[in-house]
Amino acid sequence: xxxxxxxxxxxxxxxxxxxxISGIDTGTHLYNAPEVFRSELYDFKADIYSFGIMxxxxxxxxxxxxxxxxxxxxxxxxLVDDGHRPxxxxxxxxxxxxWKELMEECWDGDPEKRPTAKKYEQKITELSYEWSG
Numbered sequence: 001x002x003x004x005x006x007x008x009x010x011x012x013x014x015x016x017x018x019x020x021i022s023g024i025d026t027g028t029h030l031y032n033a034p035e036v037f038r039s040e041l042y043d044f045k046a047d048i049y050s051f052g053i054m055x056x057x058x059x060x061x062x063x064x065x066x067x068x069x070x071x072x073x074x075x076x077x078x079l080v081d082d083g084h085r086p087x088x089x090x091x092x093x094x095x096x097x098x099w100k101e102l103m104e105e106c107w108d109g110d111p112e113k114r115p116t117a118k119k120y121e122q123k124i125t126e127l128s129y130e131w132s133g
Contacts, residue, residue, distance in 0.1 A: 029073050030065060034109050037077045045111035051120070052106025056086045059095045059103075083109060098127050 033049035035042045053064045064086040070076055085107050088094055095103065102123050105115050115123070 029076065030063075030070070032077075032080075033111065034077075034081050035111055037073075038081070042111070044117065045114045048106050048114045048117065048120070049108075049111070052103050052108075052114075053086065055099065055103040055106065059099060060086075060089045060092055062089060081109070096127070098123065098130070102127075 029037065031050035031053050033042065033046040036046050057064050065076070067087070068076060068079060068084070085104070094100070102115070102120060105113065106120065108114050
């Protein structure tokens with residue numbers, strides 16, 4: 001039985017068991033963290049990056065990077081490596097400060113600056129209390 005108002009993320013194309021992460025370029029490039037497309041060794045923080053991109057999509061209800069030509073993945077990777085991230089959509093309500101901060105922390109180009117899953121779970125819990133009360 002699925003709880004009402006529950007979201008479950010199954011896979012964004014780069015999820016792997018921590019002991020088999022290899023640094024191999026895999027997954028949906030739209031959600032790949034910079035360290036993944038640079039073929040560096042990566043860990044769970046690459047999934048946190050993907051989550052940040054999904055937070056943007058959840059808020060705006062659109063595919064991230066729709067304003068970017070995705071036909072050449074190397075051009076796309078250069079943009080992302082240079083810090084390009086999805087922008088607020090004109091004429092849409094802006095996300096609350098905490099949502100925007102969490103999104104931006106998650107998609108930071110430096111994996112060490114991204115929050116842990118525990119930290120973002122705590123922030124999401126705080127947000128849910130803030131919005132419900």
